[in-house]
Amino acid sequence: MAAAFDEMGTGGNLRAAYRTVSEWLQSTPPEVFAHKRREAEMLFRRIGITFAVYGEGGDPERLIPFDIVPRVLGASEWDYLARGLEQRARALNAFIHDVYNERDILRAGKVPEALVLQNESYLAQMEGFEVPGRVYTHIAGIDVVRVAENDFYVLEDNCRTPSGVSYMLEGREVMMRLFPDLFARHRVQPVSRYPEALLETLRSVAPPACKGEPVAVLLTPGPYNSAYYEHSFLADEMGVELVEGPDLFVDDDVVYMRTTQGPRRVDVIYRRIDDSYIDPRAFNPDSMLGVPGLLAAYRKGTVTLANAVGAGIADDKAVYIHVPEMVRFYLGEEPILKNVPTWSCAKPDELAYVLEHLGELVVKDVHGSGGYGMLVGPHATRAECAAFADKVKAAPDRYIAQPTLALSTCPTFVDGGVAPRHVDLRPFVLVGADKVRIVPGGLTRVALRDGSLVVNSSQGGGTKDTWVLEG
Amino acid sequence: MLSRTADNLFWLARYMERAENMARILEAGYRLAAMGTVAGGGNTEWHSTIVAAGCETGFYEKHREATAEAAIDYLARDPDNPSSILSCIQTARRNGRAVRTALSADMWDAVNGSWLQARGFGDQDFAPDTVRRVLDWVKERSLLFTGCVGSTMMRNDAYWFTRLGTFIERADSTARILDVKYNVLLPTYETVGGGLDYVQWTAVLRAVSASRAYHWIYRREVKPWLVAELLILKPEMPRSLAACFIEITRTLDFLSSAYGRTGEADRLAGQIHARLRFTRIDDIFQMGLHEFLTQFIESNVRLGQEVSKQYLV
Structure with missing residues (x-):
């Protein structure tokens, strides 16, 4: 290098x-x-x-x-x-x-x-x-x-x-x-x-349905989320409500938030919740973080x-x-x-190249994030490389590699x-x-x-x- | 504002107040235990303290006997006790953290700072001969918090919900402290009005920082019915039930005029307030102090629920 x-x-x-x-x-x-x-x-x-x-x-x-x-x-x-x-x-x-x-x-x-x-x-x-x-x-x-x-x-x-x-x-x-x-x-x-x-x-x-000043909110998974501080900080700086899933509800394909003065209509949601948790009716049915019916309202354009x-x-x-x-x-x-040149392990010839040059490459799990599930070849021991090679061979579709x-x-x-x-x-x-x-x-x-x-x-x-x- | 935000503010204030009251109750326990020996009392002081704190059931599931060590541990720091001082601080901070945007920076500092310091406490801080320092610290932190509320919060609905939490909790605690004195503390062989009875009433006064107020208002030796009158009916005594309800009804009035509607919480608070204003202490003793306080605590709990129903869900 x-x-x-x-x-x-x-x-x-x-x-x-x-x-x-x-x-x-x-x-x-x-x-x-x-x-x-x-x-x-x-x-x-x-x-x-x-x-x-x-x-x-x-x-x-x-x-x-x-x-x-x-x-x-x-x-x-x-x-x-x-x-x-x-x-x-x-x-x-x-x-x-x-x-x-x-x-x-x-x-x-x-x-x-x-x-x-x-x-x-x-x-x-x-x-x-x-x-x-x-x-x-x-x-x-x-x-x-x-x-x-x-x-x-x-x-x-x-x-x-x-x-x-x-x-x-x-x-x-x-x-x-x-x-x-x-x-x-x-x-x-x-x-x-x-x-x-x-x-x-x-x-x-x-x-388009929104006449007048749009009401925006920030939707957070709540205080246990690792980025919660950021959510509250941004809501505060923007002067918008910081809401959690249960603060919102959908009635007749329109989204409202529960306030001390009764329901208030919401036009734009800056959501910091992943897709799969956003609406238990459309995605993960076990999600307690989302808002039932939100996707339908979204598709309606309200x-x-x-x-x-x-x-x-x-x-x-x-x-x-x-x-x-x-x-x-x-x-x-x-x-x-x-772009960083990238080898896709899904392709057999590129996979072969990656396995041969593991010691020089950074190999990443395509579904991973935050630095988890990756190998930095030049900084890895031989044993770590060998163990990672087995993981790549077992599921080549999951991996890509880039030069260090x-x-x-x-x-x-x-x-x-x-x-x-x-x-x-x-x-x-x-x-x-x-x-x-x-x-x-x-x-x-x-x-x-x-x-x-x-x-x-x-x-x-x-x-x-x-x-x-x-x- | 969001109902949940109002709810978090309400409970943040309640738990900060509860931490302070727990410290006051423990302090009363100390005085009673110390004076009990002098005046020839039994060994029921720590048991009474546990009952005063409303923690009887939970305590005896974990401990066989109400010793000083066990009582301090359970009331001051046990994480299994949701009303222990440390649990209260933690719950208060959790509620505060959930509504950071609704707090002034100083309020957050007061709550978060308390939590950070509380995390640093160790076993040595809760030994029977050192825990008083922690109790003083808790009172200071709670007073700092209420001070920040009063001097840094905007006077809008967020402020009113916070104040409601403080005063509903404070009324509950004053009633409990009084109730326990009347029913549990006095050994059966002692007479009402006897020597032990006297020191116990003094301890109650001190627990609610009312000793000087008592002498200022009544200018005579401590009498049970006057202590009860001071803590129930006197509007000038800041922890009395009457004073709490002056604040509660006034705060609910601010809310209803801002929102343009009233509900069951307003009616109930008005009813309790009227009773505190127009009842004489003789009538209360006629009815039985314990019965009066039990009814009060129940209706105060119901008021908390009605406030929730009306605004917080």
Whole structure:
């Protein structure tokens, strides 16, 4: 694996965006950083930003480690990235609409029909009906990694219920409290407009039946969900009700919430509950989290769900391979952001290649998420590789493989001082019926262990504030 | 607002108040146990404390005898007891966490901070000779919470539901503390009005922080009927049943005028309030203090249910 691209640069090749941060890192004594880090942790704990880690015992309400060294992007590199993100989000939405309606892309043979129609994420309940603005994934979390100056790859498209935006917003708040002078020496584009942009996006897709000001709500699985803090935070910032399934009911295909003043009609639901739990009548009948009759109301067009049911067909790890083709097919443009070359173990010749090169590849379960069920070849022991090979052979359809990318590194405060660590980036793309909104920045996740490429919070990853400088 | 939000606020306030009352009841237990020995009482003080807390059934399923250690453990920290101080704090925080958006930042800090600190307590904090520090701490936290409610919450329906929770719970607790004194504490060989009776009434007064108020209002030695009058009928005594119902009826009036409708909760609260306003303490003793308090506790419980039916489901 080649040496990683460092975003600050080294020695004489210091990158412009990092000039001030570099000075700051050199002039600040390590004990000040250590002190600031403790202060940051205290702030996070006090506002209650915790997340749940399942199945490991210990404290179930844990903090994601926050690194106090910001990641800095220049205005032009961000603009480039943002154009690529908007393009990709538009193509993904066009694809979802297409597969549930005309299926042009399947007929044209650009995407294999079986891959879509027999996919677990394809939901027949969504066939043949139009959603407002033809938007299906209103909030997309598109994970991007960088390997060189102008070389960005999309790792995956999260089209269902991507989370993490509260870390972006609260991380910024904490940084502004801890380092006001560092902010004063930069012109950092603000991210605080996100909740407002989200609300505008939700209102833009209100159902046609809605006259007057649309009533939006945020539907959460409840306080035991690992992202509950984020749900309450966003509802609060947007000034909308945070509802749980039992707070809503459907009467004559119209959705209402139960209030202290009687039923109140709901127009747009930003739901943070998975498809299979959203309506026990349409999907999992045991779900206590959902709202009986919601899907029927949705199909009637009296209420809009964001993101749409069935949007997961676009972020399936095997469908991912075809996203660049979607950009060309629907938009007639060349993709700005690249896909990581991906081998599909479902194909015998590619499977053979994967098994032979296991030690160099990252192998992922197409149904897995959060860094579970994956093998990072270069960091695995021989025994781990052999055990994983057996799993792949037993169910090749379940696995895809990608080369191990040399993710870029950023300066990070660790026990031994400031050192480079690998990072990725999850920007949040908001797609409305009127336009696409992207707040400059995103959630930078950092692998805190030396040499590690796994940035997931469940696997020892942390987060950083992401700064986009003014042009 | 969402019915569930109102429900969570109502119970958040009730459980914070219950934690405080549990601390007060335990403190009364301490005083009674200490003074009981001096005045020649029996060993029933901790048993009485358990009954006062409304925890008799659960307690004797786990413990054979009401010793100081067992009573403290069960009332202060046992996770199996939903009304133990630690359980109350946990339930309060769970309710608060479910409605973070309806709380002011200070309220959340008060609730969450209590929970974080409570998690740090160990065995040594609950030993009979050290637990008083925890009890003082609980009272402080609860007072901080009610202070935050009063000085940082917007005066809208969220505030009113929170206040309802506080006062319905407080009325329940004051009635229970009084009731237990009258029926359980006094050994059969002691006479009403005797030496032990006197110190026990003093303990009741202290448990509800009413000792100074008593002397301020009555300016004479402690008499059972005056203690009862103070805690039941005196509107100027902040934990009295009458004071609680002044707040409850006023709060329900705010709600009904904001929402433009009234219901069974309003009628029932008005009825209880009227009884507290127009009854004399002689009438109560004529009827039997225990009977009066039992009826009160029942109708107060029913009021809680009617509030739920009217607004919270």
